[in-house]
Structure formats: structure tokens, C-alpha cells
Amino acid sequence: xxxxxxxxxxxxxxxxxxxxxxxxxxxxxxxxxxxxxxxxxxxxxxxxxxxxxxxxxxxxxxxxxxxxxxxxxxxxxxx
Numbered sequence: 001x002x003x004x005x006x007x008x009x010x011x012x013x014x015x016x017x018x019x020x021x022x023x024x025x026x027x028x029x030x031x032x033x034x035x036x037x038x039x040x041x042x043x044x045x046x047x048x049x050x051x052x053x054x055x056x057x058x059x060x061x062x063x064x065x066x067x068x069x070x071x072x073x074x075x076x077x078x079x
Contacts, residue, residue, distance in 0.1 A: 023056040
């Protein structure tokens with residue numbers, strides 16, 4: 001589910017939960033997940049997403065943003 005996109009854009013050590021790889025993980029409830037963002041109010045967190053880790057750092061804990069910003073912009077093919 002995640003290794004194919006990582007491979008496609010050449011992201012090494014990503015896309016799998018594996019020792020030595022960067023940990024990018026989302027824990028969500030498939031029964032309640034929904035997007036709340038709109039064109040007029042785009043900066044809204046989705047409901048049903050409980051926890052998120054980016055590069056091994058927790059950025060969402062129990063549905064609350066931790067203020068951590070460990071990610072970076074990745075330019076893929078065609079960008």
C-alpha cells in the first residue's frame with residue numbers, strides 16, 4: 001500500500017515498517033474518518049485520525065497536533 005508510491009518517486013528507506021527505515025505511520029478509524037477541510041477553510045484536521053508519525057516523530061497524538069514539523073517537501077517526477 002505504501003511501498004509502491006515511495007518506489008515510484010524514488011524515496012529510499014520509506015514505504016515499509018522496517019528496521020532502519022523512516023517511520024511514517026497513520027493510525028485511523030475507518031468507520032469515522034472524514035475530511036473537514038474546505039476551499040474557504042483548508043487548514044482543518046480530518047476527523048477519525050488518531051495518531052500520526054512523520055520521520056519517526058509524533059505529529060498527531062490522540063487527535064491533537066503536537067506542533068512537531070519533522071517533514072519536508074518532496075519533489076517527485078513531473079513536478
